[in-house]
Amino acid sequence: MSVRQQVRTVLCGAALAGLVLTTTQGIATAAPVPGGGAKVSPVRAAEDAAARALARSLTDDAWRAEMSRAVADGDGVGLKALAAGSRTGAGAALAADVARADRSVLAAKGLPADVGGLLTVTPAGDSGSRRAPLVAVAPTDDEAAPVTAYDSAGRAHTLDATEAPDVPVYVVGVDGEKAVEAGLEVLERELAAAGVTTADAAAAVSATGAASAAATGYWTSRITSVYVADDKETWIKGDAEIFSIVSGFGLDGKVRVDTVTHPYLDDAETTYYPNQILVNWSQYKYNLADVVMMEDDGDTNYSSLAKAIAAALLTIADLGAYVPLVDPVVDAIPASFWTDDADFVDAWYTLARETTGTRNGAGGNGRFTFDRYWVSAL
Structure with a gap:
């Protein structure tokens, strides 16, 4: 396939994907964790593992408050440094999981270890809501596919990718x-x-x-x-x-x-x-x-x-x-x-x-x- 054909395929496919998805703002009913034999990239797997660990850690009120303060300005922060520098037990325990996930990300992206931590956490959704935050990972296909987010009990929820949800969401991703x-x-x-x-x-x-x-x-x-x-x-x-x-x-x-x-x-x-x-x-x-x-x-x-x-x-x-x-x-x-x-x-x-x-x-x-x-x- 020539580059012109590839360009047309890529752009038309993305445009159609943006048109066919209907908007349903907010949280859907709890959904099973994605799986069923679908191939997951190493980076996505590492992000997902870090997101689940972060979601579980938010049962600690002190750590949850520390996290909220760290991302209060709306910008992403390095998850590894944040967890390692925490004075709470939950943050310190999370640090080992994040470090392991970061090593997987670096290896999957062909980057040397001295690059340091790449995983970040960024606030999204309705930060003013009093509802408990969810932790999500961005989808890898960029075609407005539903987003999976986890609560502190480990349950998965489905969010619509085209509209920001009406609950606080912490997004785990890579510092691009x-x-x-x-x-x-x-x-x-x-x-x-x-x-x-x-x-x-x-x-x-x-x-x-x-x-x-x-x-x-x-x-x-x-x-x-x-x-x-x-x-x-x-x-x-x-x-x-x-x-x-x-x-x-x-x-x-x-x-x-x-x-x-x-x-x-x-x-x-x-x-x-x-x-x-x-x-x-x-x-x-x-x-x-x-x-x-x-x-x-x-x-x-x-x-x-x-x-x-x-x-x-x-x-x-x-x-x-x-x-x-x-x-x-x-x-x-x-x-x-x-x-x-x-x-x-x-x-x-x-x-x-x-x-x-x-x-x-x-x-x-x-x-x-x-x-x-x-x-x-x-």
Whole structure:
């Protein structure tokens, strides 16, 4: 299937999913714990284990009050640090369960142990309600599927994903911004180790004589505005964590990959004006590059992604003319990524050094506006 077909499949499927689900605000009757042989990702399993443990721990009034104060500003907090630093017995007991779940998350995402805890807890729902809080995990498919939440007795309840419930909910999830930052370091490091030129493997620049050419500065493509029609995030998942993979041919004639994070790009149907550099053209042989925009949806394994992209790109040789690299990058994405629509956001073919103005993505989901920007040397 070509990237254009994949883009259409992803976007149309997500749009239809958002249309067919009817809204039923609040809590449904207690439901059995999800199972029945359905395949659960390692990250989801770890989040679910932490959520159940957290729900059980909230029977302790002192710990429950401490938790409420910790998330009172509405932002997510690190669950591992919160539990480990608690002065209550319930919090201290929870710390071991969270640490175990965090180790599973790091392993599943291909991240080193020194990244630290990734699991967070974020308040959602009606924080002003006097009803006992529930603890939920965001669904992994991003298609407004019902959300499972647990009470302190371990019973599962079903919440509607399209409307925030009328009870307090603590959402256990992964710190996406921290995961993306650490993950892209892994991605570039493993690509470089495999032989793909990256920002960490730019020593060849001096051998080409390009270093002197760039001594006075270099041209870049700068994002003056960006818009995403659908970031695939339901109420329970919060902000999107989006990044771009920029690919082209380096100065040594080998395929080059650079990664760019977009930490400001939180919400769909919102235009952002970051003035962010996307491509440094002094690092590319041709005046053309391709862009694939993706989102870390919790299950992204950066080590696996790097190996798959490297295996695909290292088969492409520089034959003296630019070869678009979007299709190889997208085709290299492991099949499991396509089970979660938000992993792939959109793609831009043959972005040129001279490109200015607005460019829509191939899937019609994303839109960049560019200008040419000269970066002067110090």
